[in-house]
Amino acid sequence: MVRCYGDSKTGLGHLIRSLALSRALAAKGAECVFLVEENIARTLIELDAKAEVISRWPEKADFILYDMPWIEGEWLDAARARYPDARMVGLDFFDYARQSMDLVINLYDHGPKEQKKQNARTRFLTGPQYAIIRDEFKPFRKNTIDVRDTIEKALVTFGSADPQRFSLAILDAFDALPQAAISVVCGIRFDHAGMLRDELLKRGNRFRFLQAPVDMPSLMAEADLVVCGGGTTMLEAAFLGAPAVVLGQTERECAFAKDMCQRGTCVFSLQPGNLSKMLEATICNGYRRKMAIAGRETVKDEGIDRIVAEIIRQAPA
DSSP states (O other): OEEEOOBTTTBSHHHHHHHHHHHHHHHTTOOOOEEOOHHHHHHHHHHOTTOOEESSOOSOOSEEEEEOSSOOHHHHHHHHHHOTTOEEEEESOOOTTOTTOSEEEESSOOSOHHHHHHOSSOEEEESGGGOOOOGGGGGGOOSSOOOOSSOOEEEEEOTTTOTTOHHHHTGGGGGGOTTOEEEEEEOTTOSOHHHHHHHHHHTOTTEEEEESOSOHHHHHHHOSEEEEOSSHHHHHHHHHTOOEEEEOSSHHHHHHHHHHHHTTSEEEESSGGGHHHHHHHTTSHHHHHHHHHHHHHHOOTTHHHHHHHHHHHTSOO
16 A cells, blocks of 8 residues: 655655556555545546555555655554554655654655664665666666766756746756756646746747656756756656756755765755856866766666565565
8 A cells, every 4th residue: 555645836756756666566466556635646647547546445455655745643653553464664754763664765864863773663774776766767878978068958847846936936047058958847737837938938949848748758868957856856867867956845855955966966056046156067067977977876777676675575474
C-alpha cells in the first residue's frame, strides 16, 4: 500500500517517484495500491493510467510505503494499529524519533543524529545513491561528457507545479546570457500558465514556451544549463550530467540543494534575485564541466534497485 501526495502547491515529485517505485516493485511480483484522497487519485491516474487507486483501507497490507511532504501522525498510528505486522517504509521521512517506521530512506540527512540513536526500531539509509531516476531518462545518459564552450541552450523547469512561480520571477536574469536560447517548461499543474506564456511572447524569439512536453529527457540532455528546483528535476539533471542552477522551492528543497551544491553537482541560489550572478558564474565551460562530472558521479541509475532490494530485505521470514 502506498501513501503519497502532490498538488499545485507542493509539486508532484512525491507522486512521480512513488509511481516509479511501485512499477519497480510490481516487476518483482508485488501488488501495489495507492490509498489517497480523490483529488490525488485523479492526478495519479493522469500520470499513470495503470495506477490502482483505492479510497478505503485494504483488508491486508504487507508493506506500507509512505512518501508524503509532511507527517500525518494520526494516519500513521492508525495504519500501524490496523496492520501491526506490516513493514512501514518512509521516503524522505524527517521525524526520526517516530517509532512506527521499519525503514527510512532519505536523500539527505534531515535532522538530529541523537534522534536516530534513540530510535532502535528504524533502519536509516541516507544519500543521493537512493535517488529514483525514471526509466525514460536512462537512455539519454551519454557515455562521454560533452560541454560546449558557450551556453547555447538553457532549460528552465520547475517541475509539474512551480508553486513559487519562479519561472516568471527569474526571466530578467537571462540578460546575463544574451546569446542563449531559453526553453521554459510549463508543467501540468501550473496555475500561472497563461501569465507565463504571455510574458515569454513579449520577450522575443529566443524564449520558447513548452506546455508539458513529453520529451523532457531529451530537452534536458541537450541543454547546456538547466535552471530548476531542488527536488526530482535537480537529480535528473545531475544524472544526465547537465550543469544546473538550483532554486529551492521549499525549506527542505533548499537544504537538499545545498547538500548537492557541496557535492559539486550544481550552483545553489537561495533567492531568485541572485540568479543573474549565478548564471554569470556558469558561463565558464570548465565550471560547467566540473558540475557535469560531479553530477554523473553522484547520481546513477541504481537508486531504485537499491530501494527495492532494501524493501524486500524487510520482508518477514
